[in-house]
Amino acid sequence: DLQMTQSPSSLSASVGDRVTITCRASQNINNYLNWYQQKPGKAPKLLIYAASSLESGVPSRFSGSGSGTYFTLTISSLQPEDVATYFCLQCDGVPYTFGQGTNLEIK
C-alpha cells in the first residue's frame, strides 16, 4: 500500500506564527492529496483538496502546496481556534491512506 509520512507528529507554536506541516508519499500521487482538521470530539473537516484548493468556508490563512510526493499545509498566522489534529490523505486510489497526524498546540 502507498505510505504517507507526516511530520511533525506534534507542534507547539505561538499565536500569529507561521506553521507548516509536511506529508511525503511513498510514490507519485500527482495532486491526489487532501488535508483535514480534527478537533477533540468532533468529526474531521476537509480543509484542502487537490493539494492546494481551499475548501469553501475555510479561512484563507490555510493553504496547501506540493505535487508528486511532497506536500505541505501552511497556516500563515496561527489562531487559538486552530488547535487541532491535522492529517493528510492520499486519494490516488484504494486503499486510501492517511498520514499519522500532527497535534497542533498553542505555546
Next chain:
Amino acid sequence: QVQLVESGGGVVQPGGSLRLSCAASGFMFHYYGMHWVRQAPGKGLEWVAVISHDGSIKFFADSVKGRFTISRDNSKNTVFLQMVSLRPDDSAVYYCAKEVRRSDYYIPFEYWGQGTLVAVSA
C-alpha cells in the same frame, strides 16, 4: 446541511458481530458513494470500505476483507457496515463519510460523521 449520524457501536466479544448504521440527511443520498473509516485508540486513521451510489460496487481494506460487508438502503438514506468475526484489533471509532466529485477531482471524504465506538474485548 449535510449530517451523517453513526450508530450501532458497543462492546462485543472476540469472534462476535456488530452492524453499524449511518443515517444521512441534507443531500441527495442516492447520488453519492459512501465510505467507512476507522481510528483505533491512539492510532491513525484507516480506510475500511466504500460502496457506490447504487450499491453495485464495493471495495474493502485487506484487513477486513471477508469479514466486513457494506450495504445501503437508498430508500432510508442509510449505509451499513456488517462486521463479523471481530478481533481486538478491530476496536476503533468508526466513521462514515460522504464522497464528492468536483470537476475531474474525486474527494472520498467530503463530510464525516461523529463516529461510533466499537470495543472488541473478552
